[in-house]
Amino acid sequence: MSNKPSLPRGMRDFGPEKMAKRNFIFNTIKSVFSKYGFMQIETPAMENLSVLTGKYGDEGDQLLYKVLNSGDFLSKSSIDDFNSGSNKLTQKISNKGLKYDLTVPFARFVVMNRNDVTLPFKRFQIQPVWRADNPQKGRYREFYQCDADVVGTESLLCETEIVLMINEVFDRLGITEFTIKMNSRKVLKGIVEAIGAGENETDFLVAIDKLDKIGLDKVKEELSSRGLDANMISMAEDFLSIKGTNNEVIEALSNLLSSSEIGMEGISELNKIQEFLEPFDLRNAHIEIDPTLARGLSYYTGAIFEVKINNVKMGSVSGGGRYDDLTGVFGMPDISGVGFSFGVDRIYDVMDELGLFPEEVTTTTNVLIAHFDEESRQYGLSTLGKIRNEGISCEIYPDIAKIKKQFNYADKKGIPNVIVIGSDEINSGFLKLKDLTTGEETKGEIESLIQKMLD
């Protein structure tokens, strides 16, 4: 009675090779975060639904994984609850869910630990999050986010540091062709004001965010189908057709937004961030101010970022922005924060596609000890200890097996060295070390073989 096992939709295993590559990314991100003074925290997989709902918009709420209450969860609900629809019923039978991102749980953490955290608080977090989305390329139902946030300061230096960290991480991963897109919610607000589309703000943002993907004409079509009139659309076109260097873009925006206070504020912030970046040598950073960048998450209020890898069909691999009052809903108002997140799973897919993983990341054991019988295996144990004491990763074949099988194991696992121990070796104390990549054999006492491997 053995059924073939399977995995829920959108969930994945990571074998040894994949984990080695993923750890390469995780370690890189971790070391950069630490270098910039961020401290790691973790929060649980599940949060109360009261913490999660209402923070990601209606769409986001639908993508939340909800967990059924324990025990006889139906006993506390009535047929009336059932009849009033799944929304009402859900509230009765489920009060917790899997986290949807790392930022909201972090806000909850800050509020709950407000007496212990010193502001400004810089933290990073690397954990899986879950979304009941439809899987496709670069989109999974369980995926890892690597978040770094600073809360408790409005300084634009934080935005600057984010750009620096993004730059450094991609640089160290060997990804050179990427673009950091930057905009400000304030600029977007200014644009909405300027064209008088205040009532359709969300419609407007959703439509212009697609400019890259579907082109100007389609965006205009969409704007009109979303209820904007011809006059608004022609004004919107002025904004959508802004092109050029960052300074040119800022200048064009200034001209169009001169009457909007909030718009001008956004522009001066973007300018300041640029100014802060000047002292740094950003060779690979392609920072692009893009007035059409909108981003979905509703809690952003200031600068927003998104990173795309050029020439690869893949959504954004990193994104973030400033939120002025995320902790406000948890009863701790006026704490400004800014943060961003790396999508490790997408970065992995891109690096895999572009062949950017260095060979070394998959290296395993360095030495295998092969033996012929009980006696030589026993002798091999002391050899094993000596080699490990030198910090060299080493394993001994656990079974008494044909020497051929043991070599085969080393070959399959990619172990580059094999030490063979048999009665000759035990008697003479001279062991044989074979380098499987070259086929070369060295004979010597264990100390000299260790020395050779260390060289």
Place this chain on the structure above:
RNA sequence: GUGAUUGUAGUUCAGUUGGUUAGAACGCCUGAUUGUGGUUCAGGAGGUCGUGGGUUCGAGUCCCAUCUUUCACCCCA
């Protein structure tokens, strides 16, 4: 949530208008080689054709449902 698409050996895939016992390559195991892996040669094991129903004398092949894969929309990392 909407609309397509996919599923056959461990893996990648063949499989004719529905017809006898479902194939290949690679991988795996054993031996040639009793103290040496990768090459070569010989042999071998592996499939309830995603699952459950239906049509038919007969289904891997046709129909329905369901799960899964990939993709687009929506949204997003």
